Amino acid sequence: xxxxxxxxxxxxxxxxxxxxxxxxxxxxxxxxxxxxxxxxxxxxxxxxxxxxxxxxxxxxxxxxxxxxxxxxxxxxxxxxxxxxxxxxxxxxxxxxxxxxxxxxxxxx
Numbered sequence: 662x663x664x665x666x667x668x669x670x671x672x673x674x675x676x677x678x679x680x681x682x683x684x685x686x687x688x689x690x691x692x693x694x695x696x697x698x699x700x701x702x703x704x705x706x707x708x709x710x711x712x713x714x715x716x717x718x719x720x721x722x723x724x725x726x727x728x729x730x731x732x733x734x735x736x737x738x739x740x741x742x743x744x745x746x747x748x749x750x751x752x753x754x755x756x757x758x759x760x761x762x763x764x765x766x767x768x769x
Contacts, residue, residue: 666685666686666709667685667688667705667706668684668685669682669683669684669685669699669702669703670683670684672695672698672699675691678693678694679691679692679693679694680692680693680694680697680698681698682698682699682701682702683702684702684705684706686709688702688705690705711753711755712752712753714751714752714753714755714756715751715752715753716751716758719758720758720759721751721755721756721757722748722756722757722758723756723757724757725750725757727757728748728757728758728759729748731745732744732745732746732747732748732759735759743761744761745759745760745761746760746761746763747759747760747762747763747764749764
């Protein structure tokens with residue numbers, strides 16, 4: 662059985678009173694005390710566990726509101742062609758996208 666890739670591997674003293682927390686993948690986080698360094702490394706492990714965006718070519722919005730505002734701007738612009746009509750949260754859970762496809766969910 663192999664060890665998980667993103668776990669706390671070691672902590673070392675840094676410069677002055679700082680501490681360096683090292684992940685098994687090699688990533689390092691430095692903070693003024695051990696608990697802060699470990700907390701920062703924990704945030705790294707959470708981010709590394711998220712799936713990647715399956716549509717990296719699409720524009721990313723930080724919130725649903727930002728994506729909805731982008732749709733409003735698109736609709737106000739003159740022009741022909743397909744325009745986004747709804748927002749959806751990326752399967753990665755990290756951001757929002759817009760699409761012109763109808764929702765696959767049906768209202769009962």
